[in-house]
Structures are given as C-alpha cells and as structure tokens.
Amino acid sequence: MxxxxxxxxxxxxxxxxxxxxxxxxxxxxxxxxxxxxxxxxxxxxQLRGTEARPPRNADGIVVLTGGSSRVSDAMELLADGYGKRLLISGVHPASGASDISRSLSDNQSLLSCCVDLDRSAVNTRSNAAETRRWVRERGFKSLIVVTSNYHMPRAIVELSHAMPGITLIPYAVVGDKWREEPWWSNGGTLRLVLSEYVKYVAAELRVRLADAGFDVTREAGDAPPATPRQPATALAN
Missing domain, CATH: 1.20.5 (Single alpha-helices involved in coiled-coils or other helix-helix interfaces)
Structure with a gap:
C-alpha cells in the first residue's frame, strides 16, 4: 500500500x-x-634484499636472537672490528653457555673477552630495554643493530624509543628463503611479512602514544632483570 x-x-x-x-x-x-x-x-x-656491511664502526653491537645466522653474522662484525663489544639479547634460558660456545667454535677468544648474554628479554620491546641497560653500563653512544631484514623496522622503532640519544646503525640479515624466491610466492614467508607488518604498526602506534604522554604500560626494562646477563667468560667454560 x-x-x-x-x-x-x-x-x-x-x-x-x-x-x-x-x-x-x-x-x-x-x-x-x-x-x-x-x-x-x-x-x-625498508626491507633490504641483500646484506651490506655497516657504513661505519660503532661502540657496540647488539644482535636480537630469533632468526637464522643472526648471531654468527654479529660475531663476524665483532671479529672485523666494527664494535668493541657484542650483546646477544634474548638468549633462551634453556640454552647453555656450552651450546652457544659449540655453535661459534671459531670465535672462542672473542666469546671469552667481548660478548655478553642477555637471558631476560622475551620480545622486541624487552630486547630494547635490556640493550638500553647494557649501553648505559658501557657508556656507548653508537650501536650496530643485527637482526633479520623483516624484523629490522620494528627493532629500530623500539630501540630508538628506548635510547633516543644513541646512534643506531642497522645491519639486516637476509635469510636463504628471501634470497631464493620472492617473498610473496612462498606462503610461509608471506604470512611472516604480513604478521611482522601488523606488529610494526602496533609498535609505531604504542611509541607515538607514549611520546604524547599516553603510555599505559610500564617499561619492564627499568626493573632488575630476572636473570642477569652472563659475561663472555661463561661461554668458554
């Protein structure tokens, strides 16, 4: 009607x-x-497809564990004199010093003198907090950052926020799969990149809110670490 x-x-x-x-x-x-x-x-x-040596030396080197060849590449940089000391951040508590020592058997002298282990960090944000603590203890002003190419943008966001006065020099590690085929042609790599992008956006948003005075979470790195960093001498035993 x-x-x-x-x-x-x-x-x-x-x-x-x-x-x-x-x-x-x-x-x-x-x-x-x-x-x-x-x-x-x-x-x-921001994702590099090939590895390139850092353009300059730095006071220290930090490697964020979690990807293949990150630690070995960081050790090569240390051996070549790109930094005075190396922090391996995010070592799994179950990983013994002897395990790490065996995997890097060609660098025993460096492991004994110039490497520190951080067993407290459990994610990128706590990596940044523990790295800040280490940098302050050593009095470093510049840092080479070693992590996978897909992880580097988020790592730089977190580290820059935690240490605004420190010069950061990225060294992106490129995995074999990334070299062998386009990232979009492999389902696993595609999911990894998309997941990392979401995490990157979340980190950027949280950092921007924090800079504006809206940080709702406490910086875990300001508290004493649950497990202290181990000096390199522990690796040689």
Whole structure:
C-alpha cells in the first residue's frame, strides 16, 4: 500500500541521513584501505634484499636472537672490528653457555673477552630495554643493530624509543628463503611479512602514544632483570 502523500516527505527525510552515514562509513573504509596499503608499501621499502656491511664502526653491537645466522653474522662484525663489544639479547634460558660456545667454535677468544648474554628479554620491546641497560653500563653512544631484514623496522622503532640519544646503525640479515624466491610466492614467508607488518604498526602506534604522554604500560626494562646477563667468560667454560 502506498503512503499518503503527507507522509512521503517525512519518509524521504528519514532515509536521507541513513544514506549520508553509509557514504561516510564507505569513505572511512576506503581511506583505511588506502592508508593500510600505503603503510605496507612503506614497510616493504625498508626491507633490504641483500646484506651490506655497516657504513661505519660503532661502540657496540647488539644482535636480537630469533632468526637464522643472526648471531654468527654479529660475531663476524665483532671479529672485523666494527664494535668493541657484542650483546646477544634474548638468549633462551634453556640454552647453555656450552651450546652457544659449540655453535661459534671459531670465535672462542672473542666469546671469552667481548660478548655478553642477555637471558631476560622475551620480545622486541624487552630486547630494547635490556640493550638500553647494557649501553648505559658501557657508556656507548653508537650501536650496530643485527637482526633479520623483516624484523629490522620494528627493532629500530623500539630501540630508538628506548635510547633516543644513541646512534643506531642497522645491519639486516637476509635469510636463504628471501634470497631464493620472492617473498610473496612462498606462503610461509608471506604470512611472516604480513604478521611482522601488523606488529610494526602496533609498535609505531604504542611509541607515538607514549611520546604524547599516553603510555599505559610500564617499561619492564627499568626493573632488575630476572636473570642477569652472563659475561663472555661463561661461554668458554
């Protein structure tokens, strides 16, 4: 049944706001999609496809564990004189010093004199907190950061936030899979990159909120570590 002519204007008037809200929501969704795509492209532009030696030396070197060949590459940088001392951050508590010593048997002298182990860090943020503690103890002003290429953007965000006065020099480790085939052609690598992008965005957002005075979480690294860092002499025993 058709509406009386007197009721038609009010029905049309009520429909107009609904159409307006739909247009606003559609516009916001479109903006969000474009921003996400642009952010992802920006993230990808930071990922190096080949390894390159640091452009300069630094006071220290930190390697964030979790990816293949990170530690061995960091040890090579230390052996080549790129830093005075190395921090291996995020060593699993179950990993014995002898295990690490065996895996790096060619660098026993460096392991004994110039390497520290951090067993407290459990994620990138706590890596940054423990690295800050180590840098302050040593009085370092510059640092070479060693981690996987896909992890480097988030690592730099966290480390820069934790140590704003320290010069950070990235050394991105490129894995075999990344070298052998495009990242988008392998399901596992694709999921890894997408997951890392989400974590990177979350880290950027948290850091920006913290800089604006809205940090809702406590810096765990300001408390004494649950397990103290082990000096390199422990590796040689």
């Amino acid at each position: 058709s509406l009386p002519s007197a009721d038609r204007p009010s029905a049309l008037a009520s429909a107009a706001p609904r159409k307006g809200w739909r247009a606003v929501i559609a516009s916001l969704l479109a903006i969000a999609v474009v921003a996400t795509a642009a952010g992802f492209v920006g993230f990808l532009s």
